[in-house]
Amino acid sequence: xxxxxxxxxxxxxxxxxxxxxxxxxxxxxxxxxxxxxxxxxxxxxxxxxxxxxxxxxxxxxxxxxxxxxxxxxxxxxxxxxxxxxxxxxxxxxxxxxxxxxxxxxxxxxxxxxxxxxxxxxxxxxxxxxxxxxxxxxxxxxxxxxxxxxxxxxxxxxxxxxxxxxxxxxxxxxxxxxxxxxxxxxxxxxxxxxxxxxxxxxxxxxxxxxxxxxxxxxxxxxxxxxxxxxxxxxxxxxxxxxxxxxxxxxxxxxxxxxxxxxxxxxxxxxxxxxxxxxxxxxxxxxxxxxxxxxxxxxxxxxx
Numbered sequence: 364x365x366x367x368x369x370x371x372x373x374x375x376x377x378x379x380x381x382x383x384x385x386x387x388x389x390x391x392x393x394x395x396x397x398x399x400x401x402x403x404x405x406x407x408x409x410x411x412x413x414x415x416x417x418x419x420x421x422x423x424x425x426x427x428x429x430x431x432x433x434x435x436x437x438x439x440x441x442x443x444x445x446x447x448x449x450x451x452x453x454x455x456x457x458x459x460x461x462x463x464x465x466x467x468x469x470x471x472x473x474x475x476x477x478x479x480x481x482x483x484x485x486x487x488x489x490x491x492x493x494x495x496x497x498x499x500x501x502x503x504x505x506x507x508x509x510x511x512x513x514x515x516x517x518x519x520x521x522x523x524x525x526x527x528x529x530x531x532x533x534x535x536x537x538x539x540x541x542x543x544x545x546x547x548x549x550x551x552x553x554x555x556x557x558x559x560x561x562x563x564x565x566x567x568x569x570x571x572x573x574x575x576x577x578x579x580x581x582x583x584x585x586x587x588x589x590x591x592x593x594x595x596x597x598x599x600x601x602x603x604x605x606x607x608x609x610x611x612x613x614x615x616x617x618x619x620x621x622x623x624x625x626x627x628x629x630x631x632x633x634x635x636x637x638x639x640x641x642x643x644x645x646x647x648x649x650x651x652x653x654x655x656x657x658x659x660x661x662x663x664x665x
Contacts, residue, residue: 471622471625471627471628472628472629472632474618474622475618475619475622475628475632475633475636476632476635476636476639478615478639478640478643480611480614480615481611481612481614481615481640481643481644482643484607484608484610484611484614485607485608485611485643485644485646485647485650487607488603488604488607488608488611488647488651489604489647489650489651489654491603491604491607492600492601492603492604492651492654492655493654495596495600495603496597496600496654496655496658499593499596499597499658499662507534507535507536507541509561509563510528510529510534510541510543510558510561510580511527511528511529511534512527512528512529513527513528513557513558513561514526514527514528514557515527515528515531515550515553515554515557516553516556516557517550517553518553528543528554528557528558531545531546531547531550531554532544532545532546532550532554532578539581539582539584540579540580540581540582541579541580541581541582542577542578542579542580543558543567543577543578543579543580544576544577545570545576545577545578546576548575548576551569551570551576551578554567554578555567555569555578558578558580564583565580565581565582565583566580566581567579567580568580568581590662590663593662594659594662594663597655597658597659597662598655600655601651601652601655604651604655605648605651608644608647608648608651609644611644611647612640612641612643612644615640616637616640619633619636619637619640
């Protein structure tokens with residue numbers, strides 16, 4: 364049985380290899396699918412014209428498939444097409460941050476947190492306190508501004524005129540003596556009268572022949588009474604400044620209360636605004652106390 368099958372298989376082997384090679388050649392070229400050449404050489408010869416020279420239809424297709432955009436270098440592209448780096452951040456625009464119509468208008472919340480009016484009022488109170496304490500008598504030293512602020516009455520052709528002493532003479536302190544240098548000798552008598560009439564217990568002396576335009580004003584030594592008067596004046600100045608700070612806080616609190624009644628500010632913001640107001644007023648009161656304590660120590664040691 365095996366001896367009969369072996370010759371048959373040997374005869375079928377060449378046919379099977381030839382048909383397989385023809386199938387591969389046919390599938391490698393689309394134009395050969397309709398005809399099945401028997402050998403590989405015939406398949407390659409038949410497909411050679413199509414592989415070497417393109418057809419007119421394929422050439423037309425390749426010419427019509429042109430690119431839509433031409434190539435362009437980055438250096439010649441438009442400025443708006445470039446990326447915005449650090450140098451262009453100021454010119455960049457973002458849709459997430461639209462322009463605000465009224466950026467400078469203050470909101471009710473901003474008004475509640477605004478302490479500029481309160482701080483300005485406290486600053487004015489402290490400046491007035493410092494000015495009043497500087498005018499007090501301390502340790503036998505007399506402030507020349509006391510004499511410069513005195514009003515002097517002058518008689519003229521048009522009647523009596525009242526002028527500040529500082530406009531008629533120059534006050535020069537020299538230890539425990541004040542020298543009042545007059546520009547016109549006719550003003551010596553009115554100046555001496557104004558100094559004697561002042562409430563500073565001063566006794567001016569007439570000019571000497573050596574200095575005919577200088578009025579000498581000795582400063583009396585400080586006494587226990589003058590020290591107590593100076594301390595009382597410092598205490599009154601402290602009370603006045605503290606009252607000014609308290610009034611400024613009350614006015615600011617009324618503005619916050621008005622915003623709270625209108626319900627234009629959130630309750631949390633109202634609480635925070637009042638806390639900032641109290642802290643600012645407390646700092647003002649502490650500054651007033653510090654200034655007065657320093658002046659009181661100077662007055663007591665005189």
